[in-house]
Structure formats: C-alpha cells, structure tokens
Amino acid sequence: MKNSVVQSLHPAYFSMVMATGIVAIAAWFLEFKGISLILHYLNMAFYLALLAMLVARIFFHGKAIIADLLDYQRGPGYFTFIAGTAIVGNQLVIIENALFYAKILLWVALAAWVLITYSFFVVITIKENKPTLDKGINGAWLVIIVSTQAVSTLMSTLAPDQPFGEFSIFVAMAFYMVGAIMYIYIMSLIIYRLSFFSLKPDELGAPYWINMGAAAITTLAGSRLILNIDIDTPMGDFIPFLKGFTFFYWSASTWWIPLMLILGSWRHLFKKVPLPISPQVITWDTGAWSSPWECTRFVLFYFQKH
Amino acid sequence: MKNSVVQSLHPAYFSMVMATGIVAIAAWFLEFKGISLILHYLNMAFYLALLAMLVARIFFHGKAIIADLLDYQRGPGYFTFIAGTAIVGNQLVIIENALFYAKILLWVALAAWVLITYSFFVVITIKENKPTLDKGINGAWLVIIVSTQAVSTLMSTLAPDQPFGEFSIFVAMAFYMVGAIMYIYIMSLIIYRLSFFSLKPDELGAPYWINMGAAAITTLAGSRLILNIDIDTPMGDFIPFLKGFTFFYWSASTWWIPLMLILGSWRHLFKKVPLPISPQVITWDTGAWSSPWECTRFVLFYFQKH
C-alpha cells in the first residue's frame, strides 16, 4: 500500500509545505512563537517525508514521474517542490537563523528550478496532443511564478551573508523579473480562459487562489530586494523602479481578493461543491488568509517608514 | 413610451456624459470659458437625467438590468456610469472648485466601481454559455480601464484637500496600477481578436477608439498622481517609476492614432458604413479629438518644465 501511495503521489503535495511554512513565518512575526515553532518543526518533518517519497518515486516509478510531467493538470505541481524548499529555507533563516542549512536549501531550490522549469516548458512545447486552453490551464500554472519568486526571496534574504552578495542580489533580481513577466503572460491566458470558456463550479478549485498568491509573493520578493540591496552599490540604482513595480503587483494582487471571496462563496454556498480534504484545500485556507495578511503587512510597513 | 425608453436604455449612454465632460474640461483649459460653462451645465443636466433613468430602470426593470449585465456587448456599458460620474466630479473641481459636490461624486463613483467591477467579472466567470473571443470582446471592454483611471484621477485631484490626503494618493495609485495591468490583459486579447479573427467593417465601431482613450486616460491618471504627490512624503519615492510608466502608456496610446485613422477611413470611405447617430458616435467624435489632444498637452507640459 505504501508503494501505491508513492506511485500515485500528486506532485502538488509540497503545497502543504508551502502553506505550513507561510503560516509558521507569519505566526513568528505576530509573536506567537510557540505555535510558530511547532509548525516550523512539523513542516520540516513534512518536507523530509515528502522529499523521501519523491526520491523513492523517482527511483521506483520513473514512468509515473514522466506521466505527471506530461499532464497539464498535474505537471505544474512539480513547481510546489521548488517553492516548498525555498519556504523551508526562509523558515530556517527567520526562525532559527540557520544560514548554513538555508544555503543548502537555496542550492537545492535553484537546481530544481532549472530542471523543472525547462523540463516543463520543453515538454509542453514538443508534446503532440495538447489540450485546449480551457482544459489545459488553471490557477496551478501560477505556481510557476510562485516558485520563481520564492527562490528570489530566499536568495535576496541570504545575500548580505554571501561572499558574492551583490551578485546574489543581481541574480535574485533577475528571478524577480522573470517571475514578473511570466505573471503577465500566464494571467493573460487565465483571464482569457475565465472570461471566454465555460467554467464548471468544481473547476474553480483552490488553484485559483494562486491568482492572488502569485502577485502576493511577487510583492514579497520585491520588498525583500528593496530591503536587502545596499544602496551604495550599483544595484541601489534599481530601488526606485523596484518600489513602483512591486506596488504594481501589490495592486494587481489586492484586486483579486473580493473576486475570489465572491466566487468561493458561489461555489460552496450556491453550487454546494464540498470543501474537499486535499493538499489544495490547505493552500486554499491558508492562502486565503496569508496572502491578504502579507499584503496588509506590506502596507503597514510602508506607512511605518514615514 | 417613456417607459420603453427606460426599459431599453443602453448602459453605455453615460459615454455621452464622458464625452461632453472631456470637451468641457478641454475648453476650460483652452480658455474658451463660455463654451466650457455651457457644456458644463448641459452635462450636469445629462448626468442627472441619465441617472434618474438608471435608477428608474433598477426599480422597475430589474430583469433588463441583469440581462444587460450578462451580455458581453452591453455589459461593459455599465462602466461608463463610473467614468461619467468621475468626469462630472472633475468638472466640478476644475471649473467650479466645488470640492464638496466633487467628493460626493467620488464616493458614488467608488461605490459603483466596486459594485460594477466585481459583478461584471463574477458574471462573466460563472456564466454558462459564453461567446467566443471574436463575438465577445470589443473596444468597449476598455471602458473597464477608463473607469478605473477616471476614479484614480478624481481621487488624486481631491487628495490635497482631504484629511487623509496621503492615504488618498495611495489608493489613487493602486487604482492607477490596477487600470495599468488590466490594460495589458485586455489589449492582448483585443490584438489577438483583431489579428486572428475576421472583422466586418460594421464591427469596427466607435468602441475601438477606446484603444487609444484607455491609454490616454492612464497617462492622465499618472500625470495627476505625479502632480499631486507631495514629494516629502513616502509616496514621493514613487515619482520616478510613475514618470516612466506613464510615458510607457503615452507611447502605447500614441501608436494607435494613425492605425485608428486609417481603419476609420477604410470603414467610412471604402466600406460605406454610415456614421450612426448613437451614444457611441459621440465618444467616437470627441474621443478622436480629445485623446490626441490630452496626449499632446502631456508632451507640451513635459517640455514646459524644462
């Protein structure tokens, strides 16, 4: 039985790690340090268990790994591994100041980003039978952006402690920019899909919360860059642009909140779609609260500065 | 008969208020104060008459109100109410310095923006039978952006007189950014539609002038922000970004002018599509002149500063 769990493991399971980590970090900043520490250790256990299962799956169920990669619904799930790794890295820095382990996770996340990003885009380009837009795209595609920005966030957070700190900031900014342009590409397709192809209530699943989450983490990555850039280096010249551009994504993110709340209510209250117990539902619940929270923190932080 | 006029009132009729208001304001700046005042009072009469009809329609013809909202061609028309309200508010500030009434209109426009924007996007997402892109989208969708930027413009114009002026600027900037990102989303779809789906001459109606108008009002909203931000507040940090980003939309807007003139000539001269007498035609005529005018004013203003 254990074997079949590994074989059918949904690649998006690392979204549980993402969600738990985001809550652990938020709790830490809110000074709920007990809860934060429990979630922090729990999440490292989740991460290691899922990692072990993923490695076992790669060794023993290579075909299932490839089949998932070829699937437009399951394929983007692999990006949750990158984001989960980077978020555990962030926990280690923020909660434990464990820079050494955080750096290892940064390298793991970076290697996974290169491998997964290019495998995914090569596969969807050369695949022979492709679904139409309405069957192919969903909010889960935005995890591509979330993972890119999560790598950027961890990299810029670690930059001040790196021997090549300025170069780290440079690379972190390039990741931020790649995430930013992909947000526009993918969101254009999602808006096209939502507006011009019929959407069944059960298709409006948790992944669409990532509409908001993707812009929220872009905001976070931009804020971290602004905080970690040394203004006396040439990178300092980019701060005015980063402030405006980050605000642009913050606004785009905030716009979605009421729409998602209304569509979520419609789905559960009027269409009686049950709240499923799945990895996604956890992202849903915590995403629903942590994204606006992150955004509000951004605004509060902003006005504090005054 | 009056009743059937109310029942079938096209929601886009407020475009007449938009057009008249834009001309009234332009005439005021050009020192044609007599003409400006006539248009100003005339427009308030238009606005109040249309508002009365809209309210009557909501009370007595709720089904027609909903049917229009569900229609991809007529639905975006509701956004002209938001933009019309904000433009009358601008008239009141610029021509009469009547800040109290302008603030009331700002609150009306804001409430309408929230209600109409989210109703529209909820409806087009959950609707069961959706048209294909070529039947569904047209230039009128860009009124979504125009209305967002019109609210931003009125809000930043009123900000220096508000008790929470800096917060008003903050919200006005968020509206500007939301309008800016939606311009990219919707324009990508419009370019896809124009380039890859056949377009009959009578489909190339007045709404396509809004291609230009939407970027022009984004330019205007950006310029107003730049002028109304107090550079000694934290918002002052956003000025360099706003200058560049606003110039980006000014360029995008200007690019469309020759294309629209050529396509308009083709439509009227070669394909003999008559110039219809409709609310749209007024937007066409005044849009055709006021958008380039607004853009040119931006450039002149810019070089004056030197």
Add this chain to the structure above:
Amino acid sequence: MKNSVVQSLHPAYFSMVMATGIVAIAAWFLEFKGISLILHYLNMAFYLALLAMLVARIFFHGKAIIADLLDYQRGPGYFTFIAGTAIVGNQLVIIENALFYAKILLWVALAAWVLITYSFFVVITIKENKPTLDKGINGAWLVIIVSTQAVSTLMSTLAPDQPFGEFSIFVAMAFYMVGAIMYIYIMSLIIYRLSFFSLKPDELGAPYWINMGAAAITTLAGSRLILNIDIDTPMGDFIPFLKGFTFFYWSASTWWIPLMLILGSWRHLFKKVPLPISPQVITWDTGAWSSPWECTRFVLFYFQKH
C-alpha cells in the same frame, strides 16, 4: 531567371543584413578590426543589392509585394528591411563615424517603419480570411519589435549630434516603449501558441530564436538611451525607470536561452530536421551567438561601472 529571383524574393532576406551587421559591430568591439571591416563593407554591398532588388520588385512585381504583405508567414518579413537599414546605420556610426550617411539611413528606416508597421496592422485587421493562431503566428512576428528597437537604437545613438537632440531622445524613448509593450502582446500570443497548439519540429524554425533576440535588442535600446540621455535635461528623470525596465527585458531574454538550446537540439538531433541554407539560418546562427553576447556585455558593462 534574375527576374524570377526578384519576383519571389522573400521579404525576410534583409535578416542577412541584420545578422552580418550585428557580427560586424560585435567584432569591432572585440577589437577584431580586420574581420569587422570586411564584414562591414560586405554588408553594405548586401544591403545595396537587396535594396535594388526590393525596388525592382516594387516597380515590376507589385502584386507579389502585396501578396507577401497579406501573408501571415511572409508579411512580417518586411520588418527586416527596417531593422537591416537601422543596423547598417549603426555600423556607419560605430565603425566609420559617418554621421551624415547614418542620418540618411535613420530617415529611411523611420519612413519605412511608418509605412510597413501601419500597412501590416491595417492589412491583418481588415483581411477577410485569417489563419488560426497556430498557423498565423511564429517567431518572425517578433521582428516587429526588433525593427522598432533598432530604429530607437540608431536614433538615440545619433541624438547627441542632432540640433534637436533632446527631442530625438524623446522620440527614441517612445519607440523603445512601443517596442516594449508590443513585446508583451506578441509574446503572450507566442506562449499561448507554443503551449496549447501542437508544434511540428519543422515549425520550430529559426524565427523562434527571435524570442530571445527581441528582448535582447530591447535591452540594447534601453542601454543606449541610458547612455545618451543628458541627465541635466528633463529626460534625465527617466533614467531610474529605464534602468529597471531594461533589466526586466534583459531577464526575460536570458530566460529563453536554455529553452532555445534544448528545443534546437531536440529538433536537429532527435527529429533530424536538417539545418537548411536559408536567410533564416544565418539569423539563427548569428542570433544564437550574438544575443547572449550582447546580454553578457550588458552585464559586464553594468558591473564595470562600480
């Protein structure tokens, strides 16, 4: 026979001029001055020969000229004439400091830009039978952006020597911005096409390298603006935005490099598509090397400044 060559001349032949010119300029900066001069003179010969053929084609084969313009595959080829002209202009400035001839080429490129850009967009809008996205779009559409940015580059390079230098910078910046927004529009469509429509190996031709090239020349145009703006003029206010925005396109461009290398290998090694001898193949080969080179030079330049 000469006649039939002229009649069937592919409008994209000027890509040979683009490619040779880019290599000539790169060789000059790398201090391979002998090779650079040979390529420089060779390229002017290519340019004049192709120009003569184009003029002959316009006079004697007007129908073929129009037929190409109406074709979604061949039509965008005309934009290579604009880019080729601007690149020869750049050669003249950089290698010979021949400002007078460079200015003539700038005016030729500008006139061609107006004529070709608006003809192309009018034609694809009013055309009755349009192909679907997968048959209609390909990387060649990005030459629209390349040509716009090539004009911007030549214009800002010549600006310091113009009587209306500041106005030249202003127009060059508007071209840069138009190219920048069109990059987003067209790239959204290309990503949609690559991800959701099946792609045969022979369709993944050289034009897709322009994915990278278009962002690379946007980077170049932005860098030239930054270098040529006089910071004591009002245009100086735009430098912070230009730095960030140019970095945005540099990042977008760099992201494509590994993807293009993998897809190119797949095409040639696994699918055995032969490397054809065509004007495109030259852009392929040189584009493959000169775009990353230009990008790397940008980064090196950047860190030098420190």
